[in-house]
Amino acid sequence: MxxxxxxxxxxxxxxxxxxxxCGKSSDTAATGGDAPEEGSVQSAQTDDSGxxxxxxxxxxxxxxxxxxxxxxxxxxxxxxxxxxxxxxxxxxxxxxxxxxxxxxxxxxxxxxxxxxxxxxxxxxxxxxxxxxxxxxxxxxxxxxxxxxxxxxxxxxxxxxxxxxxxxxxxxxxxxxxxxxxxxxxxxxxMVGYSPYINTKWLENVGMDMPTTTEEFEAVLKAFKEQDANGNGDPNDEIPFSTDPNNKHIEAMAGWFGLPMDKYGVGIKDSEVVYAGASSTYRELLSWLNGMYKQGLIDLEIFTQDSATWEGKGNRDLYGVSIAYESNEFSGHVRGTERDEYDILPVLNTDNGGRWLRDTNGFxxxxxxxxxxxxxxxxxxxxxxxxxxxxxxxxxxxxxxxxxxxxxxxxxxxxxxxxxxxxxxxxxxxxxxxxxxxSLPKYMPSGFKYIEDNPLYDEKKALEAAYEPYLTKEIVPSFWIPLDKIDRYSDIATAIKDYFNQQQAMFVSGELNINDDAQWKSYVDGLYALGLEDWLEVRGVDKIAD
Known part of the structure; x- marks a missing residue:
């Protein structure tokens, strides 16, 4: 999808x-003999033809x-x-x-x-x-x-x-x-967006599936420096990219011990926290900035549209990309067996690496x-x-x-x-x-089709690979209190835009992630936009250090 x-x-x-x-709201029922409102369900008339x-x-x-x-x-x-x-x-x-x-x-x-x-x-x-x-x-x-x-x-x-x-x-x-x-x-x-890695490229550069962030960076360097896609041009490879509309690069903070969603809300020690101003998130951004400087990250990662991203993938230019499913950017038709793209495992699992659970399956x-x-x-x-x-x-x-x-x-x-x-x-x-x-549809829970030659279920394989390293908790949903709708809407839009903008500037080097003053300015900006009010509505009580 x-x-x-x-x-x-x-x-x-x-x-x-x-x-x-739960019962219908009393606001919707005709009461006290009042005439039904014109156009309401109560005022509807059924004629002899039904x-x-x-x-x-x-x-x-x-x-x-x-x-x-x-x-x-x-x-x-x-x-x-x-x-x-x-x-x-x-x-x-x-x-x-x-x-x-x-x-x-x-x-x-x-x-x-x-x-x-x-x-x-x-x-x-x-x-x-x-x-x-x-x-x-x-x-x-x-x-x-x-x-x-x-x-x-x-x-x-x-x-x-x-x-x-x-x-x-x-x-x-x-x-x-x-x-x-x-x-x-x-x-x-249970897992939405995740990184997928080209195993044919791994084979071409003679490397194994990475299991740590250090090994992952080494693989991306090999993709960059060698003719990983085997087309005779050693300079057209793009080691890492992501879906322009669902980047989710902050999710990789889980590899450093603090899984988080695209709004900066995460899970730490089984507690829902705000992670978008944390030292862990800063560590992730510093690592990504270092790889960006080396040319290991798509230079258009923050500016390209979906068509450009898919076009590059269709031309076999990506070694790794975050996506909902790999065929969204690879252009490959799903078959009965896994193709050359495979699930990048959760990294640093021996050192606290985790991934945020999106749902419990429903x-x-x-x-x-x-x-x-x-x-x-x-x-x-x-x-x-x-x-x-x-x-x-x-x-x-x-x-x-x-x-x-x-x-x-x-x-x-x-x-x-x-x-x-x-x-x-x-x-x-x-x-x-x-x-x-994008419109509602419905199938009963657990409904299964009988298929003579079932297609490879990449999402099922992803869940099996990630399940041991997923947070037990999920970020809960919430309704905005009626008296805070306008205020929250303004804050939420401002914080989301600011979070994404600053992320792009830190990764690309337009802002120096390793400069304490610039990091403090970013964090101060979150508070100035109303971070604490935003978190209060969401029911998040703690801001991770």
Whole structure:
């Protein structure tokens, strides 16, 4: 999945620790004989034909008569064509027309802000551009995002079933008691982004898999100084790079004993701490700066876009890169066996090296799709998503359409490789063209396909390799208190931008990481921006030395 980690992930630890189910907010119920608000669920009328408000069939398919209803979706996603197989299937099933307004992640945030400011926003806003702060600002405070829990209860049995999973309803419910987003609940990996190393390059330079940071640096030097990719040019190798939109280089602080996330929050001695001003983080930056000076790190690491990063990887110019999966930059088609890229192990494990656990294998994403006050008949939209979450539709969005790539048999669902299809069908049914992967989808936890020739599961191999060295704890999710929404939003944006900017300047040498005065100036800048207030809202009590 592209650009998976742009918003905060909610995890199994949170789900397991919470009890299932919570009643609807009293704010949403008609009380004391007051007349239902026009357009509310309570005011809906069902006619003799079974249509709600003259538009939606309350039960069964299609949802509406052909040509009578459409809605728009804004989302960020990666697609060459903007065409998605399952959207066309859902049109056939529901008679609902969807106007998909899709933008690359790099430009989607700016475009969404423009839309929201102008009032010309879509009926549904989805994707990784959304955040808790936006839910609270545009939902709780401004009413641009509308509450959905009553629509779910009245029209959406599948979504209700999902909300009733342990802890899910609580995680989805904002501080004012309303649910503003379509739930996106799924099995998840314990490790998101990690480094992948080219084992063919290792073989070409005659070196073994590194296990310490010293050995890793030596490997990168060999990649730089020799014709590691074997193309006859000893000067085109780029030893190390990372996904431009999910760099996660601060995660490597775990090799020095303090695993941390991209916001600077980490785990030390089983305690959640702020690590972005710590001596450990400084040690990491100093090490990276030394390698940058030697030309071991991509000179464009802080300036390139995704297309440039992928283009270099496709030309076999990278020895190591951080990514969600190696084929995101290598251009290699996944097969039944591991290809030349392998998992770089957690380094310095004999000396306290660890990696931050992202989830306990299960996540709730609460900011993937909202319905706006521009939408007419929101009940249709909610039922449209509810239909998308039915099992075989979920299979279609996640793996491929039933009857084409997946086949129902007595012992379960058998999946085939899309490479067995005619060539003109292969791209159309590739994973990225099935469904906008930044939008909610659903599969029951633990659902497995039966495959004759299963593809190599790189993420499963990663989890097996990293599990002994993962933190037991995860960085918990949180809701911003209603009275601190505006203040927190300003602080969070400023601190995130400052953290990333200063990181780039220290690594590249524009600032001297080894100069105590410049480091102190950086730390003072964090406090000046409101670090302590930011941490208080997040529930982080300790700043690591």
């Amino acid at each position: 592209k650009k998976r980690i742009v918003a905060l992930l909610l995890t199994a630890a949170m789900c397991a620790g919470l009890l299932a189910g 249509k709600v408000n003259g538009v939606l069939y309350k039960e069964g398919l299609p949802l509406v008569d052909e040509g009578t209803y459409s809605f728009s979706i804004f989302c960020d996603d990666s697609s060459d064509t903007g065409e998605f197989y399952m959207l066309n299937e859902f049109k056939k099933q529901t008679n609902v027309d969807v106007d998909l307004r899709i933008f690359p992640y790099e430009t989607a945030t700016e475009r969404l802000n423009l839309d929201l400011n102008s009032g010309d926003y879509a009926d549904v806003i989805g994707g990784w551009t959304l955040s808790d702060s936006m839910i609270l600002t545009y939902g709780v405070n401004q009413g641009v995002f509308i509450p959905l829990e009553d629509y779910f209860a009245e029209y959406c049995p599948k979504i209700t079933e999902i909300l009733d999973l342990p802890g899910v309803r609580e995680e989805m419910t904002a501080p004012d008691g309303h649910i503003y987003a379509i739930p996106y609940v799924c099995d998840d990996t 996540s709730v994403y609460r900011t993937q799709a909202v319905v706006t006050d521009n939408a007419k008949n929101p009940e249709v939209i909610c039922r449209w998503f509810d239909n998308a979450f039915e099992l075989e539709n979920g299979i279609g969005c996640n793996r491929g359409p039933v009857g084409t790539l997946v086949f129902k048999e007595d012992d379960g669902y058998h999946a085939i490789d899309n490479k067995t299809l005619p060539e003109d069908e292969q791209e159309k049914l590739s994973w990225g063209n099935l469904w906008p992967q």
